[in-house]
Amino acid sequence: MTTLATLNTLDPAAFAAALGGIYEHSPWVAERAAGRRPFATLAALKLALQAVVDTASADERLVLLRAHPELAGKAAIAGALTQESTDEQAASGLNACSAEEYTRLQQLNGQYNAKFGFPFILAVKGPTGRGLARGAIIETFARRLENGRADELAEALRQVHRIAEIRLDVLLGLTPALGAQVMDWCDTIGEWSDADEGLTCAYLTPAHRRTAARIVNWMIDAGMDAHIDAVGNVVGRYAALDLNAKTLMTGSHYDTVRNGGKYDGRLGILLPIAVAAHLHARGERLPFHLDVVGFAEEEGVRFRSTFLGSSAITGHFDAALLDAADADGVTLREALVSSGHDPAAIPSIARKPEELLGFVEVHIEQGPVLLERGLPVGVVTAIAGSSRYCVELAGVASHAGTTPMGMRRDAAAAAAEIVLLVEQRCGGVESLVGTVGQLEVPGGSVNVVPGACRLSLDIRAADDRVRLAAVDDILAGIGAICARRGIDRKLWKIVEANAAPCAPRLMDQLGAAVERQGVPRCDLLSGAGHDAMQMARITEVAMLFTRCGNGGISHNRLETMTADDAELAGQVLLDFLRSIEVRE
Template sequence: MVKDQARMATGAATPSGYFGVKILDLARKLAQWSELPDGLSCTYFSVAHKAVATQLRDWMRSAGLDAKIDAVGNVVGRYASSIAGAKSLIVGSHYDTVVDAGQFDGRLGILTGLVVAEHLQLTGQRLPFHLDVVGFAEEEGVRFGAPYIGSAAVAGCFDESIFQRSDADGVSFAALAGEQGIDLAAIGALARRPQTLRGYLEVHIEQGPVLLQRELPLGIVTSIAGSARFRITVHGTAGHAGTVPMALRHDAAAAAAEIVLAVERRCAHGSTLVGTVGQLDVPHGAINVIAGACEFSLDIRAGDDATRDAAIADIFAALKDITERRGVTARITEIGRHAAVPCAPRMQSALAQAVARAGIEPFHLASGAGHDAAMFAGVTDIGMLFVRCGNGGISHSPLETVTAEDADLAARVLLDVLVNLD
């Protein structure tokens, strides 16, 4: 009997592969609601977005959860503990998408939580904490340029300045809030008090090639990378492309090119460090004119802030050398900086033990992308489980894939963690 219970606890009572097949089927169904005729786009409070919320709520109710859609559009389903006054453990991720998205970014985590909660309900297992499966309404920041609207509200760090923002059609968040009946008091009421939380877990597609390359289905996230973003403008001297000798030029584009390569070289050192120049422009440039100015973006991320800041210092020292040598100047504007968020060691070890029990080598990696989990870092213990991303690790694209086998393993590991956490 005891042995049977242990088997059931880790999902052995459910036919092998059942969770994974179901998760992929539900993700495909959710992807039918889209703002694009041929492709997936589901941005905050669009018609498609509201349809997805309603569907998630209905599936949660069918699974036996007490489910509702909250003031900012999060779908929250509770599988209640039998213990009075129990704390809650949130298993969440987001259901909004980028434009022309894949089916699994965010949704994989919600659906994994859903099938696991349904399994607990069907097998009559109660946990020592309430299990709250949450589909966050907004993480990508597509509509208002402000990410994490849903998770920030629940974590108690909602940024009121979002009310001043407008979308591409000129609709302000304030106007949308009025139309949807969202007010600040209702948003404030969504904030969970830290003492009521047992933890936060998120299953997410890796969105990169590391697990694929290591031939591992799952990975345990150590931290969510911190980032720093800059806009840099190099000012040189414009001139005639035919008449100014090479030795006498102060070419802003050539200086920028050298800086881009310095970024690439410096960020090649360090396992979690990455540096990207994703935008590069010669304002008013022409084919027969030496570039008088060159503007570019710089995005630096690392698993810890010291690594990131050391790289930034070296890159700016190189930039100073390059601009001085070339007789050009540079203006640097910092446009954002976010601290790295470590995952709780206790959650990492609970996940690693469950991964090992599933017969998989526990492999730890940092997340280069931001996730809803980051909002909860100062509030409760957070843990994240990455699932292998197929097709070379492509995400934010219709080419994003996850296999049913990997999704199944993720669900079994999540179930194991929940059952064995306390």
């Protein structure tokens, strides 16, 4: 069996020969990487090969892409594929296409080549390395046909690197065990949804309770003591030998947005459980208690209030929310009681800051920064603060044909101007973003001037002063727009969350663990909110981001990551746990 140590000792020609099948018909990639040895880790080797391609000329990269065969194409039918490509296409059943599937693939191949000038490239072994279903391949093929050429060129090269990564795993006989376990677990609970289509898991629904119960079982199997607390958090402890030891907390949320992704939040629960199981199998204990928390609610889907789980842990749960009702009129109090929880016990689950060493959260990035930099993980510097508002505009509904343009009180036109105001005010300011994610004309009709409109505002920035200044300007601008157009307005604040900087000492220790895996440290801001924001109220926090595929899409069924990236994140977390400085 080829090993990394062996590869490091081969002469350049033998090294290139050993890796000859990693990049399709392109031995020059390995030849150029040979001079970068020795590689301390597999990740370092992968990144070195990737760097060769990324620094090659545009023509060389295009030749590399064109060296790949079409999926279920003429070369496959003629048996002219490399052994690696043959195995990969067979793993997804592309050698057993129905007549209809074969015809569709040939049609897509032709359209794709005509548009982009190179063949469609997809790592058909998929995120886990076990193979994608033919239907998923065809769906991805059709979706990527809609890309522009620059975006598709970048995605094709990323797929080339993913294919190379899988082939290296095979060559070296390595299996991303932690990563594969987490991916399997995400698949299991990803099937449990409140909706018939997609993944929706809202607070205290049957799917939510079923998910919590399964996480408890996985924690127990991993050698942890586990329970579900009064607010629905799943809490597992991998105990230290010293019962009086302090506690390091980790975790994330297991609820989802509507039609969300399988890894958002859940990665940060399941990966630490897999790490705890690894420690337990070795009989290894840490010098502190490791508490993994699956926070019950972070997304605000059911009761329009976020961080219910983590706010209870920090002692900041707002008891007034118990009277909030969902769309069916069920109050939060009633939902808790019907799920077997005691609302009166919620204050008792708050943690004492003096007993904590810190909180570290692993999370899929939910954005494209790591993807575009070609890096599997990154260290978060801060979590952006957020201000969210709902806005209701009231004008006058009137006949679209008989109301002169200058005499209209058009609520939708005012809303459109507000959308542009948000875009203009937040554009060009570092870390500042503004979004109108909801826009509705209630009871709108094609021949009626809109008399009402509802919209949302979401303003975020890493610097609270920058965010609040933008909010002030936007709210003042809304007032001016409405006054000029004769529109009445109502605004109410939904969320006001301060930015949460990560603790430099924990960032540095997390970054050192990343570098020991052979990956350069990459620091980046989190524009999304996370439970770590709440935990920062009682202890130091750190976050590790894991690369998000499909262009960085999240809060969407297309959200994806790979077992190899999850594995590396798990190894970073394991190293961090073993080496973290324990303060008395």
